[in-house]
Amino acid sequence: MMRTLTLATLAVVASAGAAHAQERITLDGSSTVYPVSEAVSEEFQKAKGGAVQITVGISGTGGGFKKFCRGETDISNASRPILKEEMEACRAAGVEYIELPIAFDALTVAVSPSNSWIKQLTIADLKKFWEPGAQGKITHWNQVNPEWPNEPVHLFGAGSDSGTFDYFTEAVVGKAKSSRGDYTASEDDNVLVQGIQNDKNALGYLPYAYYSENEKAMKAVPIVNPKGEAVLPSREAVQSGTYVPLARPLFIYVNTKAAARPIIKEYIKYYMSEEGQALIDEVAYVPLPAAAYEIADKKLDDAVVGTAFGGVPEVGLPIEEILNRETVK
Known part of the structure:
Protein backbone atom coordinates (compact mmCIF):
# COMPACT_ATOMS: atom_id res chain seq x y z
CA MET A 1 0.00 0.00 0.00
CA MET A 2 2.80 2.33 0.96
CA ARG A 3 4.57 1.59 -2.37
CA THR A 4 1.39 2.35 -4.33
CA LEU A 5 0.96 5.68 -2.60
CA THR A 6 4.60 6.54 -3.19
CA LEU A 7 4.37 5.77 -6.89
CA ALA A 8 1.15 7.76 -7.19
CA THR A 9 2.77 10.69 -5.45
CA LEU A 10 5.79 10.47 -7.73
CA ALA A 11 3.49 10.39 -10.76
CA VAL A 12 1.74 13.57 -9.61
CA VAL A 13 5.07 15.26 -8.95
CA ALA A 14 6.39 14.18 -12.36
CA SER A 15 3.24 15.41 -14.07
CA ALA A 16 3.45 18.75 -12.30
CA GLY A 17 7.11 19.04 -13.22
CA ALA A 18 6.38 18.31 -16.89
CA ALA A 19 3.61 20.89 -16.94
CA HIS A 20 5.94 23.42 -15.34
CA ALA A 21 8.65 22.62 -17.87
CA GLN A 22 6.38 23.13 -20.87
CA ASP A 105 -1.07 38.04 -49.93
CA ALA A 106 -3.17 38.70 -53.03
CA LEU A 107 -6.20 40.39 -51.45
CA THR A 108 -9.08 38.89 -53.43
CA VAL A 109 -12.34 40.43 -54.62
CA ALA A 110 -14.91 37.70 -55.10
CA VAL A 111 -18.47 37.09 -56.25
CA SER A 112 -20.76 34.08 -56.32
CA PRO A 113 -20.23 31.55 -59.16
CA SER A 114 -23.79 32.36 -60.29
CA ASN A 115 -22.81 35.98 -60.96
CA SER A 116 -22.63 36.12 -64.77
CA TRP A 117 -22.15 39.85 -65.34
CA ILE A 118 -18.91 40.75 -63.56
CA LYS A 119 -15.94 40.09 -65.86
CA GLN A 120 -13.50 42.53 -64.24
CA LEU A 121 -13.48 45.50 -61.87
CA THR A 122 -11.47 48.68 -61.73
CA ILE A 123 -10.41 50.37 -58.51
CA ALA A 124 -12.81 53.17 -59.48
CA ASP A 125 -15.66 50.63 -59.62
CA LEU A 126 -14.76 49.31 -56.19
CA LYS A 127 -14.56 52.82 -54.78
CA LYS A 128 -18.08 53.58 -55.99
CA PHE A 129 -19.33 50.57 -54.04
CA TRP A 130 -17.29 51.06 -50.87
CA GLU A 131 -16.69 54.78 -50.26
CA PRO A 132 -18.55 56.32 -47.27
CA GLY A 133 -20.78 58.40 -49.56
CA ALA A 134 -22.17 55.21 -51.11
CA GLN A 135 -23.91 54.23 -47.88
CA GLY A 136 -27.66 54.06 -48.43
CA LYS A 137 -27.25 55.33 -51.99
CA ILE A 138 -25.39 52.74 -54.07
CA THR A 139 -27.61 49.74 -53.43
CA HIS A 140 -27.95 48.16 -56.89
CA TRP A 141 -25.41 46.87 -59.42
CA ASN A 142 -26.61 49.10 -62.26
CA GLN A 143 -25.89 52.23 -60.23
CA VAL A 144 -22.18 51.58 -60.74
CA ASN A 145 -22.44 50.29 -64.31
CA PRO A 146 -25.68 50.57 -66.33
CA GLU A 147 -24.78 47.34 -68.16
CA TRP A 148 -25.13 45.43 -64.92
CA PRO A 149 -28.55 44.24 -63.68
CA ASN A 150 -31.01 46.25 -61.64
CA GLU A 151 -30.50 43.91 -58.71
CA PRO A 152 -29.52 44.68 -55.11
CA VAL A 153 -25.81 44.35 -54.32
CA HIS A 154 -24.91 42.67 -51.03
CA LEU A 155 -21.48 43.64 -49.75
CA PHE A 156 -19.18 41.54 -47.56
CA GLY A 157 -15.88 42.65 -46.10
CA ALA A 158 -13.50 42.79 -43.19
CA GLY A 159 -14.41 44.22 -39.80
CA SER A 160 -12.92 47.50 -38.61
CA ASP A 161 -10.36 45.77 -36.33
CA SER A 162 -8.95 43.93 -39.33
CA GLY A 163 -5.76 44.90 -41.13
CA THR A 164 -7.49 43.72 -44.28
CA PHE A 165 -10.07 46.48 -43.74
CA ASP A 166 -7.31 49.06 -43.32
CA TYR A 167 -5.45 47.92 -46.43
CA PHE A 168 -8.49 47.57 -48.67
CA THR A 169 -9.89 50.99 -47.77
CA GLU A 170 -6.51 52.65 -48.28
CA ALA A 171 -6.02 50.93 -51.66
CA VAL A 172 -9.58 51.41 -52.93
CA VAL A 173 -11.02 54.51 -51.26
CA GLY A 174 -7.72 56.29 -50.75
CA LYS A 175 -7.93 56.56 -46.96
CA ALA A 176 -7.57 53.79 -44.39
CA LYS A 177 -10.72 53.00 -42.39
CA SER A 178 -12.81 55.14 -44.75
CA SER A 179 -15.74 52.93 -45.73
CA ARG A 180 -19.49 52.70 -45.89
CA GLY A 181 -20.83 50.92 -42.85
CA ASP A 182 -23.89 49.15 -44.25
CA TYR A 183 -22.25 45.89 -45.24
CA THR A 184 -21.75 42.48 -43.65
CA ALA A 185 -18.49 42.88 -41.73
CA SER A 186 -16.47 40.24 -39.90
CA GLU A 187 -12.93 39.66 -38.63
CA ASP A 188 -13.63 35.96 -39.28
CA ASP A 189 -12.98 35.40 -42.98
CA ASN A 190 -14.94 32.14 -42.95
CA VAL A 191 -18.09 34.19 -42.33
CA LEU A 192 -17.32 36.18 -45.49
CA VAL A 193 -16.75 32.99 -47.47
CA GLN A 194 -20.15 31.63 -46.49
CA GLY A 195 -21.90 34.89 -47.28
CA ILE A 196 -20.34 35.34 -50.71
CA GLN A 197 -20.74 31.77 -51.93
CA ASN A 198 -24.44 31.57 -51.05
CA ASP A 199 -25.60 34.87 -52.55
CA LYS A 200 -25.84 35.57 -56.29
CA ASN A 201 -25.72 39.31 -55.61
CA ALA A 202 -22.76 39.21 -53.23
CA LEU A 203 -19.58 41.22 -53.71
CA GLY A 204 -16.82 40.91 -51.14
CA TYR A 205 -13.14 40.96 -50.40
CA LEU A 206 -11.03 38.53 -48.38
CA PRO A 207 -7.48 37.11 -48.14
CA TYR A 208 -6.36 34.85 -50.97
CA ALA A 209 -5.87 31.83 -48.69
CA TYR A 210 -9.57 31.81 -47.79
CA TYR A 211 -10.55 32.20 -51.44
CA SER A 212 -8.14 29.45 -52.49
CA GLU A 213 -9.70 27.00 -50.03
CA ASN A 214 -13.14 27.74 -51.48
CA GLU A 215 -12.47 28.56 -55.12
CA LYS A 216 -15.15 26.13 -56.33
CA ALA A 217 -17.73 27.94 -54.22
CA MET A 218 -16.85 31.49 -55.31
CA LYS A 219 -15.34 33.35 -58.23
CA ALA A 220 -12.35 35.70 -58.06
CA VAL A 221 -12.71 38.94 -60.04
CA PRO A 222 -9.83 40.22 -62.22
CA ILE A 223 -8.71 43.67 -61.03
CA VAL A 224 -7.57 46.27 -63.56
CA ASN A 225 -4.09 47.48 -62.59
CA PRO A 226 -2.57 50.93 -63.37
CA LYS A 227 -1.35 49.63 -66.73
CA GLY A 228 -4.91 48.73 -67.75
CA GLU A 229 -4.39 44.98 -67.40
CA ALA A 230 -7.16 42.90 -65.84
CA VAL A 231 -5.30 40.51 -63.53
CA LEU A 232 -6.56 37.62 -61.41
CA PRO A 233 -4.99 37.11 -57.99
CA SER A 234 -2.25 34.48 -58.05
CA ARG A 235 1.25 33.79 -56.80
CA GLU A 236 2.66 34.61 -60.22
CA ALA A 237 0.81 37.92 -60.40
CA VAL A 238 2.13 38.95 -56.98
CA GLN A 239 5.71 38.00 -57.83
CA SER A 240 5.59 39.77 -61.19
CA GLY A 241 4.18 42.94 -59.63
CA THR A 242 1.10 42.97 -61.88
CA TYR A 243 -1.54 42.45 -59.18
CA VAL A 244 -1.57 46.07 -58.08
CA PRO A 245 -2.66 47.57 -55.75
CA LEU A 246 -4.17 44.58 -53.90
CA ALA A 247 -0.97 42.60 -53.34
Missing part, protein backbone atom coordinates in the same frame (compact mmCIF):
# COMPACT_ATOMS: atom_id res chain seq x y z
CA GLU A 23 7.15 26.40 -22.65
CA ARG A 24 4.30 28.64 -23.83
CA ILE A 25 4.14 30.98 -26.80
CA THR A 26 1.16 33.27 -27.45
CA LEU A 27 0.20 34.86 -30.76
CA ASP A 28 -2.85 36.90 -31.71
CA GLY A 29 -3.95 39.29 -34.43
CA SER A 30 -4.68 39.01 -38.12
CA SER A 31 -7.07 36.38 -39.45
CA THR A 32 -5.14 36.65 -42.72
CA VAL A 33 -1.87 35.59 -41.10
CA TYR A 34 -3.62 33.03 -38.89
CA PRO A 35 -3.43 30.09 -41.39
CA VAL A 36 0.35 30.56 -41.66
CA SER A 37 1.01 30.91 -37.93
CA GLU A 38 -1.33 28.03 -37.13
CA ALA A 39 0.40 25.72 -39.63
CA VAL A 40 3.89 26.72 -38.45
CA SER A 41 2.85 26.34 -34.80
CA GLU A 42 1.42 22.86 -35.31
CA GLU A 43 4.58 21.60 -37.01
CA PHE A 44 6.88 23.27 -34.48
CA GLN A 45 4.97 21.73 -31.57
CA LYS A 46 5.26 18.30 -33.20
CA ALA A 47 8.99 18.81 -33.67
CA LYS A 48 9.39 19.75 -30.01
CA GLY A 49 7.51 16.67 -28.83
CA GLY A 50 5.14 18.45 -26.48
CA ALA A 51 7.78 20.65 -24.87
CA VAL A 52 5.98 23.79 -26.05
CA GLN A 53 2.37 24.91 -26.16
CA ILE A 54 1.48 27.58 -28.73
CA THR A 55 -1.84 29.43 -28.88
CA VAL A 56 -2.85 31.47 -31.94
CA GLY A 57 -5.78 33.86 -31.59
CA ILE A 58 -7.78 35.79 -34.19
CA SER A 59 -8.59 39.27 -32.90
CA GLY A 60 -7.84 41.06 -36.17
CA THR A 61 -4.67 43.07 -36.75
CA GLY A 62 -5.90 46.03 -34.70
CA GLY A 63 -7.22 43.86 -31.88
CA GLY A 64 -3.97 41.89 -31.87
CA PHE A 65 -1.86 45.03 -31.55
CA LYS A 66 -3.98 46.19 -28.59
CA LYS A 67 -3.11 42.97 -26.75
CA PHE A 68 0.50 43.04 -27.92
CA CYS A 69 1.07 46.62 -26.78
CA ARG A 70 -0.33 45.71 -23.36
CA GLY A 71 2.26 42.95 -23.15
CA GLU A 72 -0.34 40.18 -23.26
CA THR A 73 1.12 38.31 -26.24
CA ASP A 74 4.59 37.35 -27.42
CA ILE A 75 3.93 37.79 -31.14
CA SER A 76 1.38 39.82 -33.10
CA ASN A 77 0.18 38.67 -36.53
CA ALA A 78 -0.47 41.62 -38.84
CA SER A 79 -1.79 42.03 -42.38
CA ARG A 80 -0.49 45.60 -42.50
CA PRO A 81 2.38 47.50 -40.86
CA ILE A 82 1.94 48.87 -37.35
CA LEU A 83 0.14 52.25 -37.24
CA LYS A 84 1.30 55.40 -35.47
CA GLU A 85 -1.23 55.14 -32.63
CA GLU A 86 -0.19 51.50 -32.07
CA MET A 87 3.47 52.49 -32.05
CA GLU A 88 2.67 55.11 -29.41
CA ALA A 89 0.68 52.61 -27.32
CA CYS A 90 3.59 50.16 -27.37
CA ARG A 91 6.04 52.93 -26.52
CA ALA A 92 3.92 54.11 -23.59
CA ALA A 93 3.77 50.56 -22.23
CA GLY A 94 7.50 49.96 -22.72
CA VAL A 95 6.90 47.28 -25.33
CA GLU A 96 9.59 47.10 -28.02
CA TYR A 97 9.25 44.90 -31.08
CA ILE A 98 11.04 43.40 -34.04
CA GLU A 99 9.09 43.71 -37.32
CA LEU A 100 9.42 40.73 -39.66
CA PRO A 101 7.73 40.49 -43.11
CA ILE A 102 6.83 36.84 -43.66
CA ALA A 103 4.83 36.58 -46.92
CA PHE A 104 2.68 38.34 -49.51
CA ARG A 248 0.21 43.26 -49.78
CA PRO A 249 2.90 42.16 -47.34
CA LEU A 250 2.09 40.16 -44.20
CA PHE A 251 4.03 40.49 -40.93
CA ILE A 252 4.73 39.14 -37.50
CA TYR A 253 5.84 41.47 -34.70
CA VAL A 254 7.89 39.92 -31.91
CA ASN A 255 8.15 41.44 -28.44
CA THR A 256 11.89 41.93 -27.85
CA LYS A 257 11.69 40.50 -24.31
CA ALA A 258 9.95 37.43 -25.71
CA ALA A 259 12.54 37.17 -28.50
CA ALA A 260 15.23 36.82 -25.84
CA ARG A 261 13.68 33.50 -24.79
CA PRO A 262 15.49 30.65 -26.62
CA ILE A 263 12.27 28.78 -27.44
CA ILE A 264 10.71 31.83 -29.13
CA LYS A 265 13.87 32.60 -31.07
CA GLU A 266 13.90 28.97 -32.21
CA TYR A 267 10.22 29.23 -33.18
CA ILE A 268 10.80 32.38 -35.26
CA LYS A 269 13.79 30.84 -36.99
CA TYR A 270 11.63 27.82 -37.84
CA TYR A 271 8.98 30.22 -39.20
CA MET A 272 11.63 31.71 -41.52
CA SER A 273 13.21 28.37 -42.48
CA GLU A 274 12.63 26.40 -45.67
CA GLU A 275 10.09 24.30 -43.76
CA GLY A 276 8.21 27.44 -42.75
CA GLN A 277 8.33 28.82 -46.27
CA ALA A 278 6.87 25.56 -47.57
CA LEU A 279 3.97 25.97 -45.15
CA ILE A 280 3.41 29.55 -46.34
CA ASP A 281 3.14 28.21 -49.87
CA GLU A 282 0.90 25.37 -48.70
CA VAL A 283 -1.70 27.75 -47.26
CA ALA A 284 -1.75 29.68 -50.58
CA TYR A 285 0.30 32.74 -49.71
CA VAL A 286 3.42 33.87 -51.53
CA PRO A 287 6.76 33.27 -49.78
CA LEU A 288 9.24 36.13 -49.94
CA PRO A 289 12.54 35.75 -51.82
CA ALA A 290 15.15 33.76 -49.89
CA ALA A 291 17.12 36.96 -49.28
CA ALA A 292 14.18 38.39 -47.33
CA TYR A 293 14.26 35.56 -44.80
CA GLU A 294 18.02 35.95 -44.45
CA ILE A 295 17.48 39.64 -43.66
CA ALA A 296 14.72 38.76 -41.19
CA ASP A 297 16.94 36.18 -39.52
CA LYS A 298 19.67 38.77 -39.05
CA LYS A 299 17.17 41.31 -37.70
CA LEU A 300 16.12 38.74 -35.12
CA ASP A 301 19.73 37.91 -34.14
CA ASP A 302 20.64 41.60 -33.90
CA ALA A 303 17.34 42.51 -32.17
CA VAL A 304 16.68 45.34 -34.61
CA VAL A 305 13.86 47.26 -32.93
CA GLY A 306 11.19 49.26 -34.77
CA THR A 307 9.41 49.43 -38.10
CA ALA A 308 10.40 50.09 -41.70
CA PHE A 309 7.16 52.03 -42.17
CA GLY A 310 6.09 55.47 -41.04
CA GLY A 311 3.04 54.52 -39.03
CA VAL A 312 0.67 55.23 -41.92
CA PRO A 313 -0.87 52.75 -44.38
CA GLU A 314 0.97 52.23 -47.67
CA VAL A 315 -0.26 50.23 -50.63
CA GLY A 316 1.18 48.74 -53.79
CA LEU A 317 4.70 48.29 -52.42
CA PRO A 318 6.85 45.80 -54.35
CA ILE A 319 8.85 43.20 -52.46
CA GLU A 320 12.18 44.89 -53.26
CA GLU A 321 11.02 48.20 -51.78
CA ILE A 322 10.15 46.56 -48.47
CA LEU A 323 13.44 44.65 -48.25
CA ASN A 324 15.58 47.73 -48.83
CA ARG A 325 13.93 49.97 -46.22
CA GLU A 326 15.74 51.07 -43.08
CA THR A 327 14.10 50.14 -39.78
CA VAL A 328 13.39 53.00 -37.40
CA LYS A 329 11.99 53.05 -33.86
